[in-house]
Amino acid sequence: MSERYELRFAGSGGQGVILASVILAEAAVISGLNTVQSQAYGPEARGGVSKAETIVSRETIWFSKVKNPDFLLALTQASVNAYAPSLKEDGVMMIDDSLQAPEGFPEERLLRVPVLATAAEKVGKAFTANIVAVGAINAALGLFGEAELLEAVRRHIPRGTEEINQRALDAGKALIQADQAEAFRRRLG
Amino acid sequence: MSKAVLMQGNEAAVEGAIAAGMRFFAGYPITPSTEIAEGCARRLPQEGGKFIQMEDELASIAAVLGASAAGMKAMTATSGPGFSLMQENIGYGAMAEIPCVIVDVQRAGPSTGLPTSPSQADYMQARWGTHGDHPVIALSPSSVRETYTLIIRAFNLAEKYRTPVIFLMDEIVGHMREGVELPNPNELIINHRKMSFHDGANKQCYFVPEGEYVPAMKPFGHGERYNITGLAHDQSGFPTNSSQIAGKLCQRLMDKVEKNVDHICRVEEYAMDDAETAVVCFGGGARAVMEAVLQARAEGRKVGMFRPITVWPFPEKALKARLPQLKRILMVEHNHGQMLLEVQRVAGNEKPVDFLGRIDGTVITPEEILNKLAEMEGEHHAQ
Numbered sequence: 001m002s003e004r005y006e007l008r009f010a011g012s013g014g015q016g017v018i019l020a021s022v023i024l025a026e027a028a029v030i031s032g033l034n035t036v037q038s039q040a041y042g043p044e045a046r047g048g049v050s051k052a053e054t055i056v057s058r059e060t061i062w063f064s065k066v067k068n069p070d071f072l073l074a075l076t077q078a079s080v081n082a083y084a085p086s087l088k089e090d091g092v093m094m095i096d097d098s099l100q101a102p103e104g105f106p107e108e109r110l111l112r113v114p115v116l117a118t119a120a121e122k123v124g125k126a127f128t129a130n131i132v133a134v135g136a137i138n139a140a141l142g143l144f145g146e147a148e149l150l151e152a153v154r155r156h157i158p159r160g161t162e163e164i165n166q167r168a169l170d171a172g173k174a175l176i177q178a179d180q181a182e183a184f185r186r187r188l189g
Numbered sequence: 190m191s192k193a194v195l196m197q198g199n200e201a202a203v204e205g206a207i208a209a210g211m212r213f214f215a216g217y218p219i220t221p222s223t224e225i226a227e228g229c230a231r232r233l234p235q236e237g238g239k240f241i242q243m244e245d246e247l248a249s250i251a252a253v254l255g256a257s258a259a260g261m262k263a264m265t266a267t268s269g270p271g272f273s274l275m276q277e278n279i280g281y282g283a284m285a286e287i288p289c290v291i292v293d294v295q296r297a298g299p300s301t302g303l304p305t306s307p308s309q310a311d312y313m314q315a316r317w318g319t320h321g322d323h324p325v326i327a328l329s330p331s332s333v334r335e336t337y338t339l340i341i342r343a344f345n346l347a348e349k350y351r352t353p354v355i356f357l358m359d360e361i362v363g364h365m366r367e368g369v370e371l372p373n374p375n376e377l378i379i380n381h382r383k384m385s386f387h388d389g390a391n392k393q394c395y396f397v398p399e400g401e402y403v404p405a406m407k408p409f410g411h412g413e414r415y416n417i418t419g420l421a422h423d424q425s426g427f428p429t430n431s432s433q434i435a436g437k438l439c440q441r442l443m444d445k446v447e448k449n450v451d452h453i454c455r456v457e458e459y460a461m462d463d464a465e466t467a468v469v470c471f472g473g474g475a476r477a478v479m480e481a482v483l484q485a486r487a488e489g490r491k492v493g494m495f496r497p498i499t500v501w502p503f504p505e506k507a508l509k510a511r512l513p514q515l516k517r518i519l520m521v522e523h524n525h526g527q528m529l530l531e532v533q534r535v536a537g538n539e540k541p542v543d544f545l546g547r548i549d550g551t552v553i554t555p556e557e558i559l560n561k562l563a564e565m566e567g568e569h570h571a572q
Binding site: 022025026028029032033034035036037038039040041042061062063064065067155 | 193194195305306361364365366367368473476477479480483552554555
């Protein structure tokens with residue numbers, strides 16, 4: 001297990017990548033780990049590039065920004081293109097399966113997952129894409145226990161949406177095959 | 190499960206202010222301070238307090254001063270453009286001796302600049318933004334937990350010295366989330382303004398006993414009527430053109446901060462005991478500095494961090510005390526060189542002061558600080 005794990009989440013404003021980043025930071029806190037979460041976005045409420053970062057560590061975290069993440073979630077082609085090159089050499093990238101990985105990106109470090117389609121069609125609400133992603137990320141990386149992750153989600157969703165978010169989380173988890181999870185496992189919590 | 194909670198700097202400012210007794214907030218939301226207004230709108234009604242969104246920042250600071258004069262602990266929060274608009278009434282608060290806290294979550298300027306990007310370029314504005322000589326206390330936190338504890342101190346100082354206190358945050362800390370375990374409310378020290386309920390000629394509203402600097406506050410709006418003005422005034426609160434009275438008043442306003450710098454000034458020093466190089470920084474900028482200092486120390490280099498927590502008045506005594514042991518100083522800040530001027534003033538010709546700044550809305554990284562340190566050490570070896 002590594003002492004420090006850095007995750008970056010990128011997409012279009014409104015896709016909820018900041019909330020995904022916050023929920024995983026919350027799961028880290030609940031698991032008794034140190035975490036710093038930050039984000040960068042433009043002045044638009046919708047559209048524009050949105051980027052968020054979560055650092056998880058057993059040590060105290062000082063500098064709050066991520067330079068070369070261990071993991072990247074990218075939900076738009078623009079964010080794949082912008083941030084795929086910044087990954088660590090052995091960094092893992094999860095992209096929506098409607099998107100193209102940069103040419104030559106190693107398959108063994110790539111997770112192509114139907115995040116957006118699952119949210120829109122299986123869960124039935126496009127806005128749950130970030131929770132689907134959170135479920136898929138934790139299933140793949142195994143960072144946190146399931147109870148801790150569910151509690152983290154509950155702390156950050158509006159009352160009355162528990163059921164649909166639970167379904168989104170489960171649907172995200174189901175997108176990752178057991179053998180994939182074995183390959184990407186980065187348990188911290 | 191851990192007792193810590195995930196909290197944003199701006200949320201910590203709200204919770205800390207409420208713990209300090211803040212029960213009135215007036216403001217006009219602006220990025221990157223908006224979560225403070227949102228948090229106050231949600232939390233103050235739960236605590237029996239009042240939140241009001243005003244039509245602009247001029248009205249916001251005016252409402253805050255009025256609420257405080259009437260007895261409430263009051264606060265507003267803004268960013269650069271709004272901070273500019275508040276300046277006139279910050280001076281009014283200093284002159285009329287009305288305690289309050291003004292949070293400025295700095296963003297990249299000038300003008301509306303880069304609304305979502307970090308900066309520390311309101312440092313000099315916090316000191317000199319309002320016209321005329323006036324006392325200023327400004328504090329700057331560098332973590333979410335410190336935001337909570339330090340804003341309590343901001344209220345305590347405002348109450349003790351009856352003056353507006355600037356809480357100088359930046360986008361780095363304001364928008365950052367960390368896991369924090371908040372202190373037990375019973376362990377907090379909360380100060381309240383000294384009140385005077387006595388009527389009569391010797392107990393005028395600005396009556397200051399000999400040897401003291403701060404008048405006790407009379408309740409405004411009940412009991413005896415009295416006058417509050419931004420004009421030079423006598424102890425009854427009414428305007429005067431007497432140079433003798435005005436001079437005495439203005440001197441006392443300056444004295445109440447200057448004669449109490451030892452109480453007001455706080456710094457954090459890390460690895461300074463045997464340091465030959467001091468990296469001076471404040472607020473969110475300290476996080477990259479801390480990482481750089483740890484790295485330099487791991488390489489066996491004698492580098493330490495000197496971080497003013499009280500940024501105004503500048504803690505010059507503490508820095509002066511370190512000068513004899515230092516070979517060089519590096520000032521790191523997200524502006525074009527503002528606290529640098531204070532550091533240079535204190536260092537004089539004694540020690541070389543170098544500068545690493547940033548004005549493009551991005552953050553200075555630990556690598557850049559380490560490179561700068563290596564460059565400085567090289568230069569000074571070469572001499």
